Amino acid sequence: xxxxxxxxxxxxxxxxxxxxxxxxxxxxxxxxxxxxxxxxxxxxxxxxxxxxxxxxxxxxxxxxxxxxxxxxxxxxxxxxxxxxxxxxxxxxxxxxxxxxxxxxxxxxxxxxxxxxxxxxxxxxxxxxxxxxxxxxxxxxxxxxxxxxxxxxxxxxxxxxxxxxxxxxxxxxxxxxxxxxxxxxxxxxxxxxxxxxxxxxxxxxxxxxxxxxxxxxxxxxxxxxxxxxxxxxxxxxxxxxxxxxxxxxxxxxxxxxxxxxxxxxxxxxxxxxxxxxxxxxxxxxxxxxxxxxxxxxxxxxxxxxxxxxxxxxxxxxxx
Numbered sequence: 001x002x003x004x005x006x007x008x009x010x011x012x013x014x015x016x017x018x019x020x021x022x023x024x025x026x027x028x029x030x031x032x033x034x035x036x037x038x039x040x041x042x043x044x045x046x047x048x049x050x051x052x053x054x055x056x057x058x059x060x061x062x063x064x065x066x067x068x069x070x071x072x073x074x075x076x077x078x079x080x081x082x083x084x085x086x087x088x089x090x091x092x093x094x095x096x097x098x099x100x101x102x103x104x105x106x107x108x109x110x111x112x113x114x115x116x117x118x119x120x121x122x123x124x125x126x127x128x129x130x131x132x133x134x135x136x137x138x139x140x141x142x143x144x145x146x147x148x149x150x151x152x153x154x155x156x157x158x159x160x161x162x163x164x165x166x167x168x169x170x171x172x173x174x175x176x177x178x179x180x181x182x183x184x185x186x187x188x189x190x191x192x193x194x195x196x197x198x199x200x201x202x203x204x205x206x207x208x209x210x211x212x213x214x215x216x217x218x219x220x221x222x223x224x225x226x227x228x229x230x231x232x233x234x235x236x237x238x239x240x241x242x243x244x245x246x247x248x249x250x251x252x253x254x255x256x257x258x259x260x261x262x263x264x265x266x267x268x269x270x271x272x273x274x275x276x277x278x279x280x281x282x283x284x285x286x287x288x289x290x291x292x293x294x295x296x297x298x299x300x301x302x303x304x305x306x307x308x309x310x311x312x313x314x315x316x317x318x
Contacts, residue, residue, distance in 0.1 A: 054078045055090060055106050057129050058195055062144030064091045067102060076141065092132070092144055093152020097125070107196065112159075117189050117196070121159040126188040128168055136178030137275030138191050147176040186289060191271045193286065205235040211293045216313030218301065223248055225301045225311030232284075234292050237269070237299070239283040246277040250305040253285060255296035259314070262307050267291060273301065 050070065055063055059078030065071065067086040074080050074090075082088055082102035090097040090111075100111050108125040109115060117123065133142040151174050157167045165182050173180050214231045227242035244251070251274045256266040270285045287293070293315075300312040 048083045050081050050083060051102075051104075052079050053082055053088070053102055053104050053106060055080060056195060057108055057126050057192055058138050058140075058142045060129060060142045060144065062146075062148070064149070065089065066091075076143075078141075092128075093149045093155060095152050095155055095157055108192065109196075117192050120162075120164075122192075123185045123189055124159045124161075124164045126192045127164075127182050127185060128172075130188050130191060131168075131172050131179045131181075131183050132175050132177050133179070134177050135275065137272055139271055139273065140275035145176055147174075151175050187271070190286065190288075194271060194284070205233040207233045209234045209293050211315060213318055214293075214315040215318055216299065216315045218299075218311040218313045220311050222308070222310040223251075223301075229299055229313055229315065231293050231315060234294075235287040237285040237287075237293070239281075239285060242278050242281045242283055244273055244278045244301060244310070246274055248303050248305075248308075248310070249274055251301060251303050251310065254300045254302035255287070255291070256298045256300065257296055259298045259300075259312060261298070261300045261302050261309060261312070265296075266302075267296075268302075268304070269299075 048069070055065075055074055055078045059076065061074055061076045061078060063074040063078075063080075065074060065080045065088055067082045067088045069083050069086065070081040072081065080088065080090075080102075084102075086102050087099045088102040088106070089099045097111050100106060100113075103110070108122045108129075109117065109119075111125065112119060112121045114122060117126070129142055129144070130138050132144050132148045134145050134148075135143070148171070151171050155168075155171055157164065161167060168182060172182055209231070211231045212233060216229050218225055218227050218229075220226050224243055224245045228240050230238045230240070232238050239253075250272060252272055253269040254261045254266050255269055256263070260266065267288060269287055269291075270283070287295075298312060298314050301310040302308070303310060
């Protein structure tokens with residue numbers, strides 16, 4: 001047997017196992033970077049989802065807002081942008097509202113982390129927003145104008161201050177809005193309650209009147225007024241199937257006696273109705289403080305500007 005024949009089998013064996021090991025190693029690395037797993041270059045971080053919230057005391061257009069990642073001005077629907085978990089700060093000029101965790105719906109109550117509209121900070125914020133509304137008709141939305149922002153530059157206010165009216169006097173007078181003086185707390189809270197849909201809860205109305213359950217149907221005298229009214233409790237009426245074309249200035253619900261809405265005993269109920277049309281709508285009316293359903297027997301859609309009755313009804317037993 002030759003020396004070559006004695007050596008070849010081990011050499012072939014060595015070469016065989018060398019090729020086997022090298023091939024295995026290559027396959028291992030290929031598997032780590034191939035379709036069986038994601039390489040570092042294939043990995044990506046998903047972009048955070050931008051959400052939409054709404055600031056409401058009616059929808060408020062024209063509020064500046066800032067979050068950690070977003071900024072801008074609320075649109076005609078009161079909308080602002082945010083990312084989940086961010087705080088948002090609203091402002092008018094240099095008047096900054098307290099920061100609040102952004103969410104789908106934010107009201108003045110959320111800004112101050114309270115549950116009642118009777119908090120002085122809430123009512124003062126509502127008074128300011130509603131007063132600065134450019135057309136003074138909160139029912140069609142609140143719009144804060146550029147001029148209001150300009151007039152609020154350098155202004156520092158305390159929503160909890162007892163002299164709040166004095167602090168915003170110059171701003172309100174020069175903001176270019178219809179109202180040139182701060183509206184009353186009662187009117188502001190009344191509107192905010194309408195917006196929140198919790199009108200009948202703030203006064204703790206009793207249900208003692210014999211008129212509870214009384215109803216009436218509006219006559220149609222002008223501007224397509226129609227609908228029904230029902231007495232809910234001692235200080236609340238429910239208007240249903242209400243229609244009004246909105247094409248007249250300074251129109252409100254008025255309570256009166258024996259169909260008289262022009263004398264000193266008549267009184268306004270709720271916010272102004274002009275500024276938009278109503279079609280088969282439901283409205284809860286809370287009577288002004290100190291007024292009760294026993295104080296009147298008639299209701300009118302009354303044009304204050306011209307002392308004109310657009311439609312009235314008499315509350316009667318069903």
